[in-house]
Amino acid sequence: MVSVTRIPVLAGNWKMFKTLPETVAYLQEFKILVQYAEGCEIVIAAPFPALAAAADTVRGSRIRIAAQSLHWETEGAFTGEVSAAMLASAGCSDVIIGHSERRQLFGETDETVNRRLLAALAAGLRPIVCVGETLDQREANETKDVLLSQIDGAFASLTSDSASPIIVAYEPVWAIGTGRTATPEIAEEAHRILRGRIREILGAVTADNVRILYGGSVKPANIQSLMSKPEIDGALVGGASLDPVSMAAIIHYQS
Numbered sequence: 001m002v003s004v005t006r007i008p009v010l011a012g013n014w015k016m017f018k019t020l021p022e023t024v025a026y027l028q029e030f031k032i033l034v035q036y037a038e039g040c041e042i043v044i045a046a047p048f049p050a051l052a053a054a055a056d057t058v059r060g061s062r063i064r065i066a067a068q069s070l071h072w073e074t075e076g077a078f079t080g081e082v083s084a085a086m087l088a089s090a091g092c093s094d095v096i097i098g099h100s101e102r103r104q105l106f107g108e109t110d111e112t113v114n115r116r117l118l119a120a121l122a123a124g125l126r127p128i129v130c131v132g133e134t135l136d137q138r139e140a141n142e143t144k145d146v147l148l149s150q151i152d153g154a155f156a157s158l159t160s161d162s163a164s165p166i167i168v169a170y171e172p173v174w175a176i177g178t179g180r181t182a183t184p185e186i187a188e189e190a191h192r193i194l195r196g197r198i199r200e201i202l203g204a205v206t207a208d209n210v211r212i213l214y215g216g217s218v219k220p221a222n223i224q225s226l227m228s229k230p231e232i233d234g235a236l237v238g239g240a241s242l243d244p245v246s247m248a249a250i251i252h253y254q255s
């Protein structure tokens with residue numbers, strides 16, 4: 001058996017927080033705090049108006065800048081939307097797709113997740129695709145079915161070549177912003193289900209290499225136990241990423 005090393009990814013999702021000056025001030029402090037962090041990738045997903053300034057502020061550092069969504073069309077009469085090329089030209093390298101808040105509040109479906117995913121890949125952006133079950137679905141023993149159908153929907157018509165940059169984030173909806181973290185064992189089980197399906201759809205090489213992040217009330221106090229599970233390849237962090245010191249502590253979880 002070939003052993004695979006997956007470089008951990010620690011990503012912050014700021015959601016609808018931080019103005020442009022707040023973004024620049026955060027990143028000026030943060031890039032110093034994480035300048036010696038090695039052995040992981042660091043991503044910050046800032047709001048649209050601050051993306052270009054964010055990318056300028058971190059230039060020359062290892063911090064990658066992500067958007068929190070995109071539209072699948074390249075351009076057109078889609079008021080309020082932004083395209084993959086616009087994000088890339090603003091200095092983004094990554095984009096979050098299908099966050100549960102987009103699914104629950106803005107009508108995102110597996111089909112639109114797939115369209116956004118294909119558009120991101122076509123423009124050279126690295127997608128961070130979010131999946132996860134609600135509390136009702138978990139209590140009804142539907143977690144596995146929900147995760148499988150979200151992966152099937154998101155990955156429709158992908159080939160293993162085109163899929164290689166994709167990152168998946170397992171974010172149980174009941175753990176997001178609630179302070180209720182999934183246990184490392186619950187997260188690991190979900191990650192196994194997801195990787196198994198990716199293996200069936202896209203083959204062993206892609207499945208072994210895809211990074212699957214856990215998201216849901218990750219904090220400096222729980223990151224180490226989550227990262228102790230070989231199936232957990234990093235974290236997507238909401239609330240705790242809003243403070244540069246706390247996000248830096250998450251990134252330095254090994255020290």
Ligand code: PEP
Pocket residue numbers: 013015171175176177178179215216217218236237238239240
């Ligand atoms: C998120 O927004 O993706 C998230 C996981 O939020 P929190 O860490 O606040 O639960």
